[in-house]
Amino acid sequence: MTTSRPGTSGEADEAEILAELTAMIRQVLEGYEVEEGEVTMRTRFGADLELESIDLVTLAGLLQERYGGAVNFAEFVADLDLEEIIELDVGRLVGHIRRCLKASDGVGTR
Amino acid sequence: MTVLDTGRVRLHVQRLAPPDGRPARATVVLVHGLLTDSLASYYFTIAPALAAAGLDVVMYDQRGHGRSERPARGYGLDDAAGDLDAVLDGLGVPGPVHLVGNSYGGTVAFAYALRRPERVASLVVVESEPATPAWAVKLAGLLERVRHEMTADEGAALAWIAAHHGGHTARLAKAAGRLVRDTSIATDIPAGPVLDDAAIRTLRRPVLALYGADSDLAEQAPRMRALLPHCTAELVPGLRHSVLVEAPARVRDAVLDWVGRHGPPEAAERLPAEVGPGVRAR
Numbered sequence: 001m002t003t004s005r006p007g008t009s010g011e012a013d014e015a016e017i018l019a020e021l022t023a024m025i026r027q028v029l030e031g032y033e034v035e036e037g038e039v040t041m042r043t044r045f046g047a048d049l050e051l052e053s054i055d056l057v058t059l060a061g062l063l064q065e066r067y068g069g070a071v072n073f074a075e076f077v078a079d080l081d082l083e084e085i086i087e088l089d090v091g092r093l094v095g096h097i098r099r100c101l102k103a104s105d106g107v108g109t110r
Numbered sequence: 111m112t113v114l115d116t117g118r119v120r121l122h123v124q125r126l127a128p129p130d131g132r133p134a135r136a137t138v139v140l141v142h143g144l145l146t147d148s149l150a151s152y153y154f155t156i157a158p159a160l161a162a163a164g165l166d167v168v169m170y171d172q173r174g175h176g177r178s179e180r181p182a183r184g185y186g187l188d189d190a191a192g193d194l195d196a197v198l199d200g201l202g203v204p205g206p207v208h209l210v211g212n213s214y215g216g217t218v219a220f221a222y223a224l225r226r227p228e229r230v231a232s233l234v235v236v237e238s239e240p241a242t243p244a245w246a247v248k249l250a251g252l253l254e255r256v257r258h259e260m261t262a263d264e265g266a267a268l269a270w271i272a273a274h275h276g277g278h279t280a281r282l283a284k285a286a287g288r289l290v291r292d293t294s295i296a297t298d299i300p301a302g303p304v305l306d307d308a309a310i311r312t313l314r315r316p317v318l319a320l321y322g323a324d325s326d327l328a329e330q331a332p333r334m335r336a337l338l339p340h341c342t343a344e345l346v347p348g349l350r351h352s353v354l355v356e357a358p359a360r361v362r363d364a365v366l367d368w369v370g371r372h373g374p375p376e377a378a379e380r381l382p383a384e385v386g387p388g389v390r391a392r
Contacts, residue, residue, distance in 0.1 A: 046278050057153045060153070
C-alpha cells in the first residue's frame with residue numbers, strides 16, 4: 001500500500017480487506033468449515049458464522065498480528081456491549097479496518 | 111493466541127499493556143466465572159479501558175473454558191488456584207497483583223488470596239462469595255441441574271435457551287454441556303475445600319465486593335462486611351447476577367478507583383497476621 005488513488009482504490013481495498021478477513025475467520029473457525037464465498041459484507045459473526053465471544057478474541061489477535069497497532073479492535077468495539085459485538089456484520093469490521101489503515105496512511109501496515 | 115503450558119494444563123492467556131509502552135502502575139488479573147464464561151467477558155468489557163488507564167491487564171481462560179484445554183478431571187478450587195499461580199509464574203508477573211473475580215472467578219480469587227497472600231495486593235469480586243459449606247451445596251445443586259438438563263435432552267434445553275436468551279448464549283451453553291458431561295467438574299467443584307468463618311476472617315487483604323441489588327447474592331454484602339477485616343461491599347441497583355456484562359462502566363470505574371487507592375502492601379502496612387499467627391487484629 002505505497003500509493004493511494006482516491007476514487008478508484010476504495011473498492012479494491014474493500015475486496016482485499018474482506019479477503020484477508022475471510023482468511024482469518026477461517027483460521028478462527030478451524031475445523032468448522034466455512035465454504036468459499038460464504039463470507040460477505042453482510043455476514044454476521046454470531047447469527048451466521050456462529051462465532052462465540054471467545055472466537056472474536058482470537059480474531060482480534062489475528063488482526064493485531066496482521067495490521068499491528070494500526071487496527072485497534074478494542075477501540076472498534078469499545079462503545080458496544082457483548083451482544084451487540086456478537087451481532088456485528090463483517091462489513092462493519094471491514095469498514096473499520098479501512099478507516100484505520102487510511103488514518104495511518106498505510107505506513108508500517110504492510 | 112498465547113497458550114501457557116503449566117505442566118498440568120494448557121491455558122489460553124491474554125495480556126493487555128498500557129498504550130505507547132508506558133510502564134504499568136499495577137497489574138490486575140481478571141478471573142472469569144463458570145461454565146458459559148470465558149476471558150471474553152473481560153476482553154470485551156473492562157479490560158481495554160483498564161489497560162488504557164495504565165494497568166497491566168492479565169486474563170486467562172480457566173481450565174475447561176474458552177480456548178483453554180479441557181482435561182477430564184481436576185476441577186477443584188485447589189486446581190483453579192494452582193492455575194492462577196501458574197499463570198503469574200508463567201508470565202513472570204512482578205509484585206503483588208490486584209485480583210478481579212466475577213462470580214466463581216471471585217471464589218477462586220478468595221481461595222488464592224488465602225493461599226498466597228504475599229502475591230495479592232487486593233481483591234475486587236463481582237457477584238461472588240468465598241467457598242463456604244453453603245456455597246458448596248448451592249454449587250452442587252446448580253452443576254447437577256445443568257448436567258442433568260444437558261444430558262437428558264440437550265436439544266430441548268438448547269432450544270429453550272436460544273428462544274429466551276438468544277443464539278449466542280445457546281452456543282455457550284452447548285460448550286458448557288460438554289464441560290459438565292465430559293469432565294468431573296460437577297463433582298470436583300462442590301468438593302471444596304470449603305472455608306469456615308474463622309478461615310475467611312484471616313483474609314487480611316482489602317476486598318471490594320459488588321453485587322446486583324436484585325441478585326440472590328445481594329445478601330452476601332452485609333455478611334462480607336461483617337466477616338472480612340477490610341471489606342467495602344456495594345450494591346448496583348436494578349441488576350441481578352450479570353453485573354459485569356450489564357454494567358461494565360460501573361465495574362471499570364470501581365476497579366480503577368480501587369486500584370488507585372490500594373497500592374501494593376508497603377512494609378508499614380503489612381498486617382499483623384503475617385508477622386506471626388499469635389498477633390491478631392480481629
